[in-house]
Amino acid sequence: MTRIIVISSGKGGVGKTTCTANLGMALAKIGRQVALVDADFGLRNLDLLLGLENRIVYTAVEVLARECRLEQALVKDKRQPNLVLLPAAQNRTKDAVTPDQMKLLVNALAQKYQYVIIDSPAGIEMGFKNAIAPAKEALIVTTPEIASVRDADRVVGLLEAQGVKRIHLIINRIKPAMVRANDMMSVQDVQELLAIPLIGVIPDDERVIVSTNRGEPLVLAETPSLAATAFDNIARRLEGETIEFLELDSPNDSIFSRLRRLLWTKII
Numbered sequence: 092m093t094r095i096i097v098i099s100s101g102k103g104g105v106g107k108t109t110c111t112a113n114l115g116m117a118l119a120k121i122g123r124q125v126a127l128v129d130a131d132f133g134l135r136n137l138d139l140l141l142g143l144e145n146r147i148v149y150t151a152v153e154v155l156a157r158e159c160r161l162e163q164a165l166v167k168d169k170r171q172p173n174l175v176l177l178p179a180a181q182n183r184t185k186d187a188v189t190p191d192q193m194k195l196l197v198n199a200l201a202q203k204y205q206y207v208i209i210d211s212p213a214g215i216e217m218g219f220k221n222a223i224a225p226a227k228e229a230l231i232v233t234t235p236e237i238a239s240v241r242d243a244d245r246v247v248g249l250l251e252a253q254g255v256k257r258i259h260l261i262i263n264r265i266k267p268a269m270v271r272a273n274d275m276m277s278v279q280d281v282q283e284l285l286a287i288p289l290i291g292v293i294p295d296d297e298r299v300i301v302s303t304n305r306g307e308p309l310v311l312a313e314t315p316s317l318a319a320t321a322f323d324n325i326a327r328r329l330e331g332e333t334i335e336f337l338e339l340d341s342p343n344d345s346i347f348s349r350l351r352r353l354l355w356t357k358i359i
Contacts, residue, residue, distance in 0.1 A: 093201035094329070096208050097130075097226035099250070101242030103213030105234050106263040109299060111210040112140040113319070114230075116308040117326035118206055119173035126165070126204040128197065129179040130222035131212035132187055138178050141168065142306020152180040155192050161199055170311060175204075185217045190224030197225035206329075215249060223250060228257040231287065234264045235276035240284050247287060259290035261325065266295045267339045278339070291325035293318050294339050 098111045108131075115127045129137040132152070138144040149164035154177075165175040177196065180187065200207045211222035223229070229250050233243040243260075250258055262281050269275035278292055296318035302309045309319040317337060324334045 093204060094206045095197055095201060095225055095227045096206065096230060096329075097211050097222050097228075097250075097255070098208060098230045098232060099211040099219065099222065099246050100232045100239070101213070101215060101219075101246040102233075102239045105232050105239050106293070106299075107213075107232050108136050108140055108210050109303065110230070110232050110261060110263065110293075110322070111137060111208055113308045113310050113322040114326055114329075115174055115206070115208050116141075116168075116171055117310045117323050118329070119168070119171040120310065120323075121326065121330070123173060123206055123330075124204045125174045125206045125208065126177060126200040127174065128177045128200070128207060128209045130193065130209050131218060132179045132183050132185045132221075133181065134212065135179040135181050137210050138166070138176060139306060140303055141176060141308065143168065143176055143178075144306070147178050150178045150180040151196055152183055152187055154196065155188065161196070185212065185221065188221050190221050193221045194225040215246065219246075219249075223253055223255060226250075226253075226255050228259075229255050230259055230261055230290065231285070232261045232263055233281060233285070235262060235270075235278075235281055237276070240276070240281055244285055247285065258287050260285055260287045261291040261293065262289070263293045264295040265292055265339050270339075278336075289336070290328050291321055292336055292339055293321040294337070 098107050100107050115125045119125045129135045143166045146166050149159040153159045154161050154164045168174045197207050209222050212218035231243050233239045270277045282289055294317050296316055298316050310322050327334050
């Protein structure tokens, strides 16, 4: 059966699109047929991170308007023939597509691809509703900051209300030195606050910026980084493998960690 997964967070700038590009590429590397769907109509970026921006002819909007076939809008990646991208229209608003139309597009892709991964826009308005409408599973991306975690908690509730029960957590941009100095929430802190299963921890890495600017996902680099390994591990966990998590931060539960959790309970 096809896995239809939305990658979401609520808060912008936490790395959803980076996760979508790298996870899609990591799954394609291990032989899975993957379709990535950019649901951020008006502000698409997934094509840039994949380096496919110059090859877009049609978008999801033209498919829905029957101005082209779905196959014509799919952009194939020459580096990984198992991966395709369905781009969003940059000159339309998020209201240009309805949740029912997103279901039609994704269900059509599900006939051919083993994974359909939807990159959700920031916020919880129409773009978010479109992205989660066809989803059967969700990956919640958060950074170890209180605002990001609180937004992620809100999104978890919205997904569960929509009937998406299989939800996993990705903690992005963790900085071990800051965790050890009690200046950043630890993986354990975030897990305890959100209470959803952890599927990946990605360390902060300057090479993410370089790879984004070049349109070359980290997982394709000849010299693997810790972040690339983390993405590869998430892909393998999605496949059902049991993979140990990278040791990135200190497991000790400091007084600062306890105070942060107390503050969190008061906020919500």
